[in-house]
Amino acid sequence: MRAGATSPRPIATSALDRLYQIDTPEALQECLNGFILAVKGSFTLAKTKEEELLDRILADDSPVPAELLQRYAENLIKAVRAVPMHGEEAERLAEKWQANVTRFAAYKTYCAAQDIRGIAEEEGGDMDYIKAMFHAYNRYQAAEYNTAVARARTGKQWQQFSEDDNVRLFPNIKWLPSLSATPREEHMPFYNRIWPKDDPFWAYNQPGTLWNCKCDWEQTDEDPTDGNPDRRIVKPGLDQNPATSGQIFTDTASYVRRSGREGRAIVESFSPVWEHINDYLRCRDNDDYADVAFRWDNGGLKATHKGHISHDNPNEERFFPEKLSATQLENECQNILFKSGHSAILLNEITLAANGDILPALDLQMDGRLMDIRSITKNNAHTIRNVLSTKNNQIKRFVSKTGMDADTVCLYFHDSTLYSKTLITAGIEEYVDLVKTKNKIQHVICVVAGNTNVIEFNVK
Numbered sequence: 001m002r003a004g005a006t007s008p009r010p011i012a013t014s015a016l017d018r019l020y021q022i023d024t025p026e027a028l029q030e031c032l033n034g035f036i037l038a039v040k041g042s043f044t045l046a047k048t049k050e051e052e053l054l055d056r057i058l059a060d061d062s063p064v065p066a067e068l069l070q071r072y073a074e075n076l077i078k079a080v081r082a083v084p085m086h087g088e089e090a091e092r093l094a095e096k097w098q099a100n101v102t103r104f105a106a107y108k109t110y111c112a113a114q115d116i117r118g119i120a121e122e123e124g125g126d127m128d129y130i131k132a133m134f135h136a137y138n139r140y141q142a143a144e145y146n147t148a149v150a151r152a153r154t155g156k157q158w159q160q161f162s163e164d165d166n167v168r169l170f171p172n173i174k175w176l177p178s179l180s181a182t183p184r185e186e187h188m189p190f191y192n193r194i195w196p197k198d199d200p201f202w203a204y205n206q207p208g209t210l211w212n213c214k215c216d217w218e219q220t221d222e223d224p225t226d227g228n229p230d231r232r233i234v235k236p237g238l239d240q241n242p243a244t245s246g247q248i249f250t251d252t253a254s255y256v257r258r259s260g261r262e263g264r265a266i267v268e269s270f271s272p273v274w275e276h277i278n279d280y281l282r283c284r285d286n287d288d289y290a291d292v293a294f295r296w297d298n299g300g301l302k303a304t305h306k307g308h309i310s311h312d313n314p315n316e317e318r319f320f321p322e323k324l325s326a327t328q329l330e331n332e333c334q335n336i337l338f339k340s341g342h343s344a345i346l347l348n349e350i351t352l353a354a355n356g357d358i359l360p361a362l363d364l365q366m367d368g369r370l371m372d373i374r375s376i377t378k379n380n381a382h383t384i385r386n387v388l389s390t391k392n393n394q395i396k397r398f399v400s401k402t403g404m405d406a407d408t409v410c411l412y413f414h415d416s417t418l419y420s421k422t423l424i425t426a427g428i429e430e431y432v433d434l435v436k437t438k439n440k441i442q443h444v445i446c447v448v449a450g451n452t453n454v455i456e457f458n459v460k
Contacts, residue, residue: 054134057113058120063266066296069109069273073296075141076101077281079148080248083156090159095278096246097155101148102274103267104248107255108144110267112137143211147238148248151208154217155242158206161197161219162243170219172196175207180214187215189229194222201230206241209234272299276343279368283345298341302334307348308363319377320414329375330363333412333447340452343367353401360398362406370398371408371445379418384427387411388441389434396440407442412449419448421455428459 057065077098085094112134119129160166161173175190177183187210195201197219207215210233237253259267276299283289283303292303311326318325324332330346337344347370349361363373372394374387391409398406413419424446432439439459446455 050134050138051131054116054131057116057134058130060113062297063113063263064106064109064270064297065113068112069106069270070296072108072141073102073105073273073277075145076105076148076248077277079145080152082149083152085156090156093155093159093243093246094152097152097242097248098281099274099277100247100249102277103271104144104253104255106267106270106273107253107259108137108140110263111255111258114263144249147208147211147213150213151238151242151248154206154208155248157217158241158243166219167197170221172220172222172224173202174218174220174222176216176218178214179216180212183214184210186210186233187213189231190215193225193228194220195228196224199224201228203241203244204232204234204239208242209238211235211238270299272341272343275299276301276367279343279345279365288348289345293338295338295341299343300338300341301343301345302338304334304346305348307350308346309349319375324414326375329412329414330373332414332449333373333375333410334364336447336449336452337366337454340454342454351402360394360401362395362398364410366408366410366445369408370404370406371410372406373410373412375412375414376418377414379423382427382430384411384424385430385434388427388431388444392431392435392439392441396438399440407440408445409441409443410445410447412447414449416448416450419446424457428457432459 053067053071057068060067080094080097080101083094085091115133115137116130119126119133161170172194173196174192174194175187177191178187187207190205207213207217236257237249239252240247240250242248256264273296276294280292280294280301280303283292283301284294288306289303290306294301312328316325316327319329334344334346343366345365347362347365349363351359351361353359362370364371372391374391376383376387388409395406395409398404411424424444428444431441441459444457444459446457448455
């Protein structure tokens with residue numbers, strides 16, 4: 001036991017959850033201290049899976065350990081998905097929430113890693129204290145999961161309340177009492193009171209603006225009640241309407257505020273993780289995609305549609321001393337993008353038009369942008385010009401036939417000596433001079449073997 005520490009004492013099972021009801025640093029510290037003292041000495045020598053994870057976190061020098069981020073994020077995504085969302089608008093909102101809770105999980109992971117490593121240094125590696133802190137963060141997750149479910153449900157209801165027919169038939173909303181066995185007092189003044197749907201009250205008060213809130217609401221044609229209280233009762237991190245803001249958790253959440261300016265810059269450098277999470281989930285959950293992989297350390301994503309054409313049979317042309325096929329080169333390019341933190345999805349190339357014809361197709365969706373890949377296998381003055389001219393015609397046909405937007409070509413350099421900024425610039429200038437006003441290509445992206453940086457050129 002540390003010097004000055006008191007004897008272990010019992011602690012109520014709900015004590016940690018009080019963090020979400022009393023937003024002060026003192027409440028947090030009291031909560032953590034009590035939890036540490038209650039669990040100290042209660043661990044066995046046998047390593048549990050949680051302890052093994054903790055060992056890996058301590059050994060990981062990343063400020064946002066990928067394995068822990070994955071566990072927190074997947075749990076909160078599961079919470080959002082516990083509320084079914086149907087229809088294009090609702091599905092778009094659900095995707096915003098999934099990205100939002102993933103970002104929230106990144107901030108939580110950063111704070112957890114900082115606190116755990118801080119105790120490891122201060123306490124000289126006292127694993128009891130370290131494990132107690134880790135348990136505390138995992139216990140917070142229960143309240144965060146329940147709150148995410150409640151706020152997703154609130155957001156879904158608000159979308160439904162806002163539909164034109166519902167506004168016409170049910171112009172008002174009634175606040176329903178909490179279903180909790182021990183309801184808190186904050187929302188009690190709202191119980192069974194009715195406000196118009198367009199009342200400013202609803203901009204900052206909804207069920208779910210308190211952690212673990214179990215209040216509900218319903219739309220009604222009953223008249224608004226008189227003398228309604230005009231209070232703003234929200235907790236940090238829950239201060240926006242999830243339907244109108246697209247946020248389950250806001251930037252006033254304790255993890256974000258505790259991170260400070262330097263910590264926020266660090267966490268935001270992991271933004272490809274939440275920027276690509278929805279593409280990953282779509283591919284993972286769709287049997288039409290194979291070889292789906294996601295990197296929680298940098299947001300790299302790769303997947304291949306089963307309709308993507310392979311050029312890998314023995315009669316296909318081969319390139320370089322390794323005798324690589326066009327498909328092998330394409331996969332190399334995809335893997336480099338994946339390892340570098342980009343989303344690289346090889347697309348379906350056998351989509352049929354209404355008359356049964358195969359529509360023009362492109363190879364790749366990279367970071368949400370449609371493009372076609374071409375491996376550069378030769379080094380002469382006109383290679384880039386000729387490649388771009390061919391791809392320009394392909395992109396024009398694709399846009400014309402599908403109505404989708406595309407203006408980018410990806411050039412892959414398996415042999416890095418074939419890449420030269422001067423050569424690419426000159427080739428683009430030759431290409432523009434050749435096609436003149438018929439140009440559709442606006443961007444050329446270069447992926448070079450051995451280089452994790454993607455190089456982009458704008459076509460003027």
